[in-house]
Amino acid sequence: MNQILVDQLKEAVKEQFKDHGADHDFAHIERVFNMALYLQEQEGGDRTVIACAALLHDISDHKLNGGIMNDGGRVARQMLLERSQTPAFADQVADIVDGVSFKGAKVKDEAHSLELQIVRDADRLDAMGAIGIARAFHYGGGRNRPFYVAEMLPTEHTDFEAYAKDKTHTINHFHEKLLLLQDRLHTTTARKIGEKRHRLMEDFLSAFYEEWTFQSEHPQG
Numbered sequence: 001m002n003q004i005l006v007d008q009l010k011e012a013v014k015e016q017f018k019d020h021g022a023d024h025d026f027a028h029i030e031r032v033f034n035m036a037l038y039l040q041e042q043e044g045g046d047r048t049v050i051a052c053a054a055l056l057h058d059i060s061d062h063k064l065n066g067g068i069m070n071d072g073g074r075v076a077r078q079m080l081l082e083r084s085q086t087p088a089f090a091d092q093v094a095d096i097v098d099g100v101s102f103k104g105a106k107v108k109d110e111a112h113s114l115e116l117q118i119v120r121d122a123d124r125l126d127a128m129g130a131i132g133i134a135r136a137f138h139y140g141g142g143r144n145r146p147f148y149v150a151e152m153l154p155t156e157h158t159d160f161e162a163y164a165k166d167k168t169h170t171i172n173h174f175h176e177k178l179l180l181l182q183d184r185l186h187t188t189t190a191r192k193i194g195e196k197r198h199r200l201m202e203d204f205l206s207a208f209y210e211e212w213t214f215q216s217e218h219p220q221g
Contacts, residue, residue, distance in 0.1 A: 023136075059075045104163035152172065
């Protein structure tokens with residue numbers, strides 16, 4: 001692995017994300033980076049490509065850049081070229097950055113390389129389990145979204161723009177994305193890790209609905 005390049009990118013990304021909220025802060029990026037390297041150890045693939053793409057996977061995400069769609073690859077490519085990387089290498093990493101994001105329940109994932117599969121799996125694992133639950137509610141709270149609105153049902157989005165612009169409540173996010181991730185993990189290693197995290201989310205939702213229903217049926221007046 002090109003450790004000098006990876007260290008340079010890590011410092012640049014850490015500086016850029018130092019003020020972001022916990023749903024998409026540097027700690028999230030670092031978890032994805034570490035998970036991606038672990039998956040690479042088990043599954044193979046180009047370690048430098050995977051490391052760089054993991055560090056840059058949120059570099060210009062639409063949720064963080066004011067709503068500009070599909071801009072991450074462009075920024076990632078520019079950062080790599082500025083650090084004397086070849087256009088071919090920069091294009092390979094940029095292609096992964098543009099392919100990582102979940103784009104809607106009815107949007108098919110394209111997985112044309114093992115490196116993309118690994119970085120995508122690492123990012124999706126961080127959206128699952130206990131940390132995934134915490135991130136979902138942090139994101140929703142930061143945008144003043146309610147926990148749950150019973151009459152507002154989940155949507156199976158058919159395109160990325162509709163998914164990205166949806167402003168539904170946080171519980172819907174589990175049904176529109178988080179609970180779908182287990183079946184969209186590519187690598188054997190990620191699927192094994194994802195099983196436990198998926199069950200935890202199911203258990204959480206079961207408890208949430210039970211408590212919500214109880215409060216609805218026994219209002220305090």
